[in-house]
Amino acid sequence: MNAKQLSVEAIETGTVIDHIPAGLGLSILNQFKLLDYGSAVTVGFNLPSKTQGSKDIIKIKEVLFDEKSANRLALFAPEATVNLIENFQVVRKLHLKMPDTISEVFRCPNPNCASHGEPVKSRFYVRQHQGQTRLKCHYCEKTFPREVATEA
Structure with a gap:
């Protein structure tokens, strides 16, 4: 070549x-x-x-x-x-620019989150904190590092 x-x-x-x-x-x-x-x-x-x-x-x-x-x-x-x-x-x-929200890409890692047992689409608010991307679940309001949220 x-x-x-x-x-x-x-x-x-x-x-x-x-x-x-x-x-x-x-x-x-x-x-x-x-x-x-x-x-x-x-x-x-x-x-x-x-x-x-x-x-x-x-x-x-x-x-x-x-x-x-x-x-x-x-x-x-x-x-x-x-x-x-x-x-x-x-x-x-x-x-690319980081979006403000993301839906249907990740699953909430909180096993008690309402998104696990209900027919709802996952939804997270995207935040930057000390150079790390964090996702806040719309339903349980818990915040996780992006790497912890599992792919849907």
Whole structure:
């Protein structure tokens, strides 16, 4: 492979999630149900990165993310970028911002929370505290580090 050859095939139209920390690509693919769009998805793992050493990348053909969808990724990979592609060119680069609330992504770790026995969608308020992302459950009002909240 020559130095200018791409490791992952280019797409004509769609979304590229780039600069995902190595090892998180599969988790993001599953968590955000990226295969459910019914579009071609290309995933690269442990690709070389000048800034990160190695990274993962996800390309979704013919699906364009909006800012709200893109910002949900910030809970997993705040340094990731979302590139919108048209005619093989990046037409817009979305830099992620932490959302104020997040629904249906995490499950409350509190076993006594009403969200466990009731037919309600999970909902958390996202807060930053001393550089750490914390989630406050809408139902039980308990706050947890993001890493403790389990994926729904």
